[in-house]
Amino acid sequence: MSITLVRTHWSDPVGRELRSAQQADLTVRYGPWQGGPIPDLNPAEVEAFIVAFEDGKPIGCGAIRRESADIMEMKRIFVVPEARGRRLAGIILEALEREAVALGARYMRLETGTQQPESVRLYERYDYRPIDAFGYFADGDDTLFYGRDLDTVAARPAQPAVRRIHGVLHEVEGALIPSESAGVMIADLAGGYAIRRASSTDVPALLGLLADDDVAHARGDAPDTDPAADISVFERAFSRIDRDPAHLLVIVDSPAGEAVGTMQLTVLPGLGRGGVNRLQIESVHVATSERGAGVGSAMIRWALAEGVRRGASITQLTSDLRRTRAHEFYERLGFARSHAGFKHLG
Known part of the structure; x- marks a missing residue:
């Protein structure tokens, strides 16, 4: 079984069809609704909507x-x-x-019904317990209400054989399928900045960000940003990163649409510390013009949340010893100097 989870928007046509099928299923279980119009969710309140696919076919959904x-x-x-x-x-x-925890929630609640025994078993299996009634169906005789703390979610091992992408659904030969095409916007950051998956056309801009770095120049490995320079080696490297689902190379666009930040995220499975996944953050760069504006902090906070979404329990990074201001920056964000790093350049 290989499942793809696509985080998409509430009005996505595939999601609408699944929710319609769910409503038909509820009508069979409970009979036609005799009350007034049931209010739909306000799209502005939907923090995340996920559609599950198997072999390109939508098979389920859920929202918070x-x-x-x-x-x-x-x-x-x-x-x-x-x-x-x-x-x-x-x-x-x-x-x-995981989405809820990444978005700062500490508690989840839900409602289900007496004619949905499989749902009740699911929620109880995940440690949901009965709570006081709430919401539109609070007075319903056949409605059940459950809740649980989310404090153990971040440490839960990721599901095997599940691929998670930020997506959009594209029409291909009449069918809507999930895509993780590069360039898709992943999230809004504060102040009109946006973070997205980098595309091959971003390679020159990425090299410009890597070159905007005194340490790289001191090491002698800052890339040549001359428009006439041969960047094929970097294009091949980008292709290797982009093909590997364990890696996510992102770019940050300013409100004016300029590339002003980048970093690479990698999920590393391991046997240590109880077999948890680790998120490795590499090559964090913010354009000189944007430093001190909170862009770097927003990037790292987003990366920490994305690590939770991708099943990582630990986030780690390394930083050149000469980057003393960067070290202070990471410590302000809660990172601890817990290890010594070594490199072998043989």
Whole structure:
């Protein structure tokens, strides 16, 4: 089983179809709704919406909405009937919990019903416990309410054989399929800056950011940014990074659309510390013109959250000994000088 989880927008057509199928399923279980119109989720309140695919076919979905700074509500978890019985709902649930933790939540709550015994078993298996009624169906005789703390989510091992992408759904030969095409915007940072997956056309801009670095010049390995320079070796290196799903090379665009930051994230599985995944942050660069404006802090905070989303329990990085200001910067963000680093350049 190989599952792809695509984080997309609430109005995505594939997601709408899955939610319609879920509503039809609920009508079969509970009968036609006799009350007033049921309010739909406000898209502005949906913090994350995930669609699950298997072999290009959408098979399930789920969402979280923010209730308060610390509390998220899980909504619309659904798996199509032909894909049930394989714990796919648990995969979606775990992904939504990771999203919630990455977005600062400490508690998750949800509602389900007496005619959904498989949902009740799912939530209880994940340590959800009954709580006081809330929301539109608070007075419903057949509605059940559950909640749990999210303090152990970050340490949970990532699901095997699950690929997570920030996506958009593209139409190919009449079918909507998930894509992790380079250049797709991943997240908004503060102040109008945006972070996105780098594309091959960004290589010259990436080299410009790498060259905007006194330490690289002192080492003698700053790239040549002359437009006439041969950059084929860097293009090949970018292709190797981009093909490997363990790596994510991102670029930050300013409000004016200029490339002003970059870093590379790598998820490293290991046997140490209980077999947890580690997130390695490498090659963090912010353009001189943007330093001191909070761009670097926003990048690292986003990277820490992305590590949680990708199943990492530890985030680590190295920094050249000459970068004393960078060391202070990382310590302010909560990193500790816990190890000594060594390189062999043979």
